[in-house]
Amino acid sequence: MDANGTVRWGILATGGIAERFATDLGALDDAEVVAVASRTEASAKAFADRFGIPRAYGEWAGLVADEDVDVVYVATPHHAHRAAAGLALEAGKAVLCEKALTLNAREAEELVTLARGRGLFLMEAMWMYCNPLIRRIAELVRDGAVGEVRTVQADFGLAGPFDAAHRLRDPAVGGGALLDLGVYPVSFAHLLLGEPSAVHAHARISPEGVDLNTGMLLGWDSGASALLSCSLEADTPLTASVTGTAGRIDVPRGFFFPERFTLHRAGREPEEFVSADDPHSLRHEAAEVMRCLRAGATESPLVPLDGSLAVMRTLDAVRDRVGVRYPQEVTRA
Numbered sequence: 001m002d003a004n005g006t007v008r009w010g011i012l013a014t015g016g017i018a019e020r021f022a023t024d025l026g027a028l029d030d031a032e033v034v035a036v037a038s039r040t041e042a043s044a045k046a047f048a049d050r051f052g053i054p055r056a057y058g059e060w061a062g063l064v065a066d067e068d069v070d071v072v073y074v075a076t077p078h079h080a081h082r083a084a085a086g087l088a089l090e091a092g093k094a095v096l097c098e099k100a101l102t103l104n105a106r107e108a109e110e111l112v113t114l115a116r117g118r119g120l121f122l123m124e125a126m127w128m129y130c131n132p133l134i135r136r137i138a139e140l141v142r143d144g145a146v147g148e149v150r151t152v153q154a155d156f157g158l159a160g161p162f163d164a165a166h167r168l169r170d171p172a173v174g175g176g177a178l179l180d181l182g183v184y185p186v187s188f189a190h191l192l193l194g195e196p197s198a199v200h201a202h203a204r205i206s207p208e209g210v211d212l213n214t215g216m217l218l219g220w221d222s223g224a225s226a227l228l229s230c231s232l233e234a235d236t237p238l239t240a241s242v243t244g245t246a247g248r249i250d251v252p253r254g255f256f257f258p259e260r261f262t263l264h265r266a267g268r269e270p271e272e273f274v275s276a277d278d279p280h281s282l283r284h285e286a287a288e289v290m291r292c293l294r295a296g297a298t299e300s301p302l303v304p305l306d307g308s309l310a311v312m313r314t315l316d317a318v319r320d321r322v323g324v325r326y327p328q329e330v331t332r333a
Contacts (some may be wrong), residue, residue: 001070007290010035010093012060012084014047017098018075022051031286037063064091071121071289077167078174079328082107085103085122087102089114093123096289099187102325106313111307115298116224116238123289123300124308126187128256130284133275134303135190135195136259137242137249140191142206147246152226154185154255157213157236168232169208171326176210177323178315182230184256185240186318187311189218189226192242196309199223203322204233211324218314246268254279 001007004196009025011018011033018036019228025031035054038044048056057063064072064087073096074084078100089111101124102108115122116216141149145152158181162168168175189196198219203211213233218226240255241248247265251258257279263271285303292300299305319325 001019001293002204005294006030006032007284007293008032008034008068008070010037010063010066010072011047011053011073011075012037012063012088013080014038014043014076015075015077016035018047018073019050021075021282021286022053022071025283025286026051027283028286028290029109031290034068035066037064037170041285044229060087064088064093069093069141071096071293073125078103078127079172079314079326082111085111086114087120089120089122092118092120094293096123096125097286098125100174100183100315101308103174103179104329105309105316107310108309112296112309114229119298120300121289121292122305123292123303124286125202125282126183126303126308127283127285128184128187128280129303131279132186132255132277132284133258133261133279134256134272136273137251137330138191140249140263141242141244144246145265146242146244146248148222149192149224149242149244150240151224152189153228154188154226155229155231155236156181156184156238156256157229157234159235162232163191164206164208169206169210169212171209171324172328174326175208175231176206176212176324177230178202178211178318181232182214182216182228183311183315185228186216186218186314188240188255188312189228190307190314193222193296194228195245197316199321201318201321203324203325209324211319211322214318214322216318219245224237264331292297 037057044056072088196218203214
């Protein structure tokens with residue numbers, strides 16, 4: 001942090017999510033983007049010019065070596081998360097890494113071990129967990145507002161179609177519905193119930209070998225279950241619900257950035273909870289990172305690393321059930 005307490009960010013990659021993050025970071029007075037990196041100098045320079053960032057690097061090493069960078073936001077595709085976040089951690093930087101945290105649980109374990117071993121901050125950019133209304137839902141469930149949870153339902157599907165050359169259908173970059181979209185329903189269920197004891201899944205697989213349409217049934221020793229889905233072929237409702245022995249919470253379209261949700265309890269009028277600010281903003285996750293850094297914390301209680309590891313194990317189990325394996329995993333094996 002600088003002398004005024006401003007947290008100085010470096011953004012690694014220049015795609016759509018990086019643009020959105022830089023825009024939303026501008027809403028925080030105590031944050032500043034001081035550097036950006038891409039694999040090409042031209043891309044980094046164009047991004048820097050657009051957002052008024054003072055330094056642009058045409059390779060990652062320059063960014064992580066920049067002494068003015070306090071924390072690196074990794075916005076690359078999934079397949080590069082392990083390398084990019086690892087490079088930043090090895091350089092002594094705090095890291096906020098996009099979701100899914102890595103391609104698989106093994107890579108995630110490596111990153112977490114590296115961060116913990118060096119006493120450095122690491123957080124998965126699961127912005128849903130930092131959303132005020134999602135936090136309120138988790139609080140209500142913990143406090144027993146719906147009783148004992150019995151079912152969770154959530155879906156995330158896009159109509160497409162995505163052609164074979166699109167990154168979402170490229171196994172080399174972790175393509176498929178699961179890591180891009182399915183991570184949200186799976187993370188929602190994990191938030192409320194923890195890691196499941198049973199994982200069942202079925203998927204339609206593309207000719208390239210990635211999942212196009214995936215259904216998941218997760219089970220817990222408590223008897224609770226979650227019915228989840230993700231798709232690159234269908235515009236699903238994008239809703240979520242959690243039902244317990246004493247009530248139900250319904251989250252309308254866009255459940256991972258809700259503008260409102262409704263709590264139903266027997267014998268009572270439905271209670272509606274409405275967002276007090278922009279639910280689409282990524283600033284909540286950035287603010288949580290900065291809060292942790294100022295407190296000297298190396299992990300966030302909102303997005304704990306053990307939770308991210310558990311989600312990755314579940315995603316691995318789903319891929320195992322449906323037969324999706326990425327080229328990097330085959331080569332390593």
